[in-house]
Amino acid sequence: MAGPDRNVGAKQLAYLFRITERRVQQLASEGVIQKEARGRYNLVESVRGYVAFLQDIAAGVQGEKETDYGDARTQKMRADADKAIMEAAQLAGQLIPAEIIAYNWNHMIGAFRAKLLNLPKKTVPLVQHESSFIKCNAALQSAIHECLAELSAYEPPAKHFTNLEQFIVGATAKLVDQPVGRKKKKTVKRKQRRAG
Numbered sequence: 001m002a003g004p005d006r007n008v009g010a011k012q013l014a015y016l017f018r019i020t021e022r023r024v025q026q027l028a029s030e031g032v033i034q035k036e037a038r039g040r041y042n043l044v045e046s047v048r049g050y051v052a053f054l055q056d057i058a059a060g061v062q063g064e065k066e067t068d069y070g071d072a073r074t075q076k077m078r079a080d081a082d083k084a085i086m087e088a089a090q091l092a093g094q095l096i097p098a099e100i101i102a103y104n105w106n107h108m109i110g111a112f113r114a115k116l117l118n119l120p121k122k123t124v125p126l127v128q129h130e131s132s133f134i135k136c137n138a139a140l141q142s143a144i145h146e147c148l149a150e151l152s153a154y155e156p157p158a159k160h161f162t163n164l165e166q167f168i169v170g171a172t173a174k175l176v177d178q179p180v181g182r183k184k185k186k187t188v189k190r191k192q193r194r195a196g
Contacts, residue, residue: 007040017050108154115147
């Protein structure tokens with residue numbers, strides 16, 4: 001079927017596709033639009049090529065969005081599952097919050113430090129008058145083993161927390177009755193200052 005001229009210029013394609021003439025030339029160099037001769041393009045093949053080009057872009061963007069959404073959803077579901085596992089382990093007593101561990105560890109290290117600093121005071125009277133190295137060594141080893149035995153049976157202080165809520169409440173309860181800021185000056189009324 002013979003029809004009108006199927007070759008059009010860059011200006012007509014740019015108007016039809018709502019793009020610039022320069023973009024038409026770029027699409028032709030990329031092979032999206034079919035170029036027939038200098039400045040002339042096959043209308044039917046150019047429209048088909050441009051529509052396919054736009055469909056590929058739309059499918060690619062849509063595919064990326066679906067992938068991003070799918071990945072984000074998978075990550076969220078995995079995070080929710082991990083959180084549920086941790087909460088179940090905490091309720092079962094298999095998982096202790098780091099704050100509670102740090103609190104108890106600091107107290108244990110403090111007790112260990114105090115025992116070690118007290119060791120010389122405790123052992124000096126025992127070895128002060130001993131002239132035998134063996135007796136001094138035995139006295140020191142005995143004191144060290146006694147210190148280590150006390151530390152192995154270490155119990156956290158009375159404020160032993162089993163969960164984070166107790167830790168937070170215990171830490172903030174100390175601050176409730178404490179004043180904040182500088183002390184208030186006692187004010188003297190103006191009449192009393194003049195009189196006195």
